[in-house]
Amino acid sequence: MQLVVLGAGAGGGFPQWNCNCRNCAGLRDGSVRARPRTQSSICVRADDAADWALFNTSPDILQQIRQFPPLQPGRAIRDTGIRGIVLMDGQVDHTTGLYMLRERGEKMPLWCTDPVFEDLTRGNPLLRVLEHFCGVDRHPVPLDGAPFTIPGVDGVAFTALALKSAAAPYSPHRNAPVPGDNIGVTITDTATGRCVFYAPGLAEIEPHVWQAMTAADVVLVDGTFWTDDEMISLGLSKKRGSDIGHLAQSGAGGMLEWLDELPTATRKVLIHINNTNPILDEDSRERAELEARGVEVAYDGMEIRL
Numbered sequence: 131m132q133l134v135v136l137g138a139g140a141g142g143g144f145p146q147w148n149c150n151c152r153n154c155a156g157l158r159d160g161s162v163r164a165r166p167r168t169q170s171s172i173c174v175r176a177d178d179a180a181d182w183a184l185f186n187t188s189p190d191i192l193q194q195i196r197q198f199p200p201l202q203p204g205r206a207i208r209d210t211g212i213r214g215i216v217l218m219d220g221q222v223d224h225t226t227g228l229y230m231l232r233e234r235g236e237k238m239p240l241w242c243t244d245p246v247f248e249d250l251t252r253g254n255p256l257l258r259v260l261e262h263f264c265g266v267d268r269h270p271v272p273l274d275g276a277p278f279t280i281p282g283v284d285g286v287a288f289t290a291l292a293l294k295s296a297a298a299p300y301s302p303h304r305n306a307p308v309p310g311d312n313i314g315v316t317i318t319d320t321a322t323g324r325c326v327f328y329a330p331g332l333a334e335i336e337p338h339v340w341q342a343m344t345a346a347d348v349v350l351v352d353g354t355f356w357t358d359d360e361m362i363s364l365g366l367s368k369k370r371g372s373d374i375g376h377l378a379q380s381g382a383g384g385m386l387e388w389l390d391e392l393p394t395a396t397r398k399v400l401i402h403i404n405n406t407n408p409i410l411d412e413d414s415r416e417r418a419e420l421e422a423r424g425v426e427v428a429y430d431g432m433e434i435r436l
């Protein structure tokens with residue numbers, strides 16, 4: 131199985147258009163050694179397969195497709211290597227790119243949970259707007275542990291679980307979460323049984339989430355913030371990471387403590403990294419700490435083979 135990180139950044143990407151935090155300004159003027167990152171998306175296919183499952187459609191999807199030619203195999207006058215799209219939630223950075231993919235002759239094959247479908251047809255009626263273009267062939271994502279597959283993406287199976295993060299700000303349940311607002315997905319190579327657990331938004335590691343993490347060969351999990359008050363201490367927001375659905379890496383009960391408890395053979399990768407996070411600076415103390423703990427930081431173009 132081949133998994134490619136199309137965008138390793140959180141909402142806003144890195145550098146963010148209006149941001150002059152140490153990382154964003156430092157990336158622009160060359161004083162910080164770091165790679166730019168587009169917004170949150172991955173794609174997956176079996177080794178010998180032609181086509182891909184896309185997870186999330188970021189506002190940067192067109193750039194991501196240009197940067198990763200296998201998504202445009204060029205077999206016909208209009209073509210794509212994307213056979214299905216799975217949404218991890220209804221957040222702006224995970225869904226806005228659907229608009230960018232509207233020039234299709236056929237309906238867009240889309241997998242999302244009921245709460246996300248509701249949000250994307252009401253609070254942010256993006257899927258209704260798309261009905262005036264290609265339209266959507268929507269498939270519900272089961273949350274009962276039943277695996278699902280995407281026709282044309284052979285050799286890969288998906289199992290979703292509901293987890294605690296946060297619905298998008300426009301959602302009527304932003305402050306009253308319902309199961310399915312956010313999901314994690316175990317992506318399994320059906321030929322080998324090897325699997326990745328992917329959860330770009332993860333606020334709390336509940337027992338069923340931990341079970342999925344310990345069962346995976348690779349975990350690709352929420353790397354948004356180093357500290358819970360990162361945005362507050364920079365004067366950029368009044369909200370903590372935990373208020374908006376992200377478990378910080380450092381500190382007691384933080385993501386790094388959890389990752390330390392995984393089997394040594396598990397590959398640990400952080401993704402959905404906010405532009406304020408010091409781990410983006412490849413010379414930072416925080417990045418060195420990750421290296422010492424055997425934790426990787428995802429980047430655009432990163433390929434994970436299983």
Ligand code: MLT
Pocket residue numbers: 140141142221222223224331374375
């Ligand atoms: C999040 O991950 O918390 C959101 O994507 C934030 C945003 O809307 O930019």
Ligand code: MN
Pocket residue numbers: 140141170221223224402
């Ligand atoms: Mn996000």
Ligand code: ZN
Pocket residue numbers: 145146149150151152153154155405406
């Ligand atoms: Zn910034």
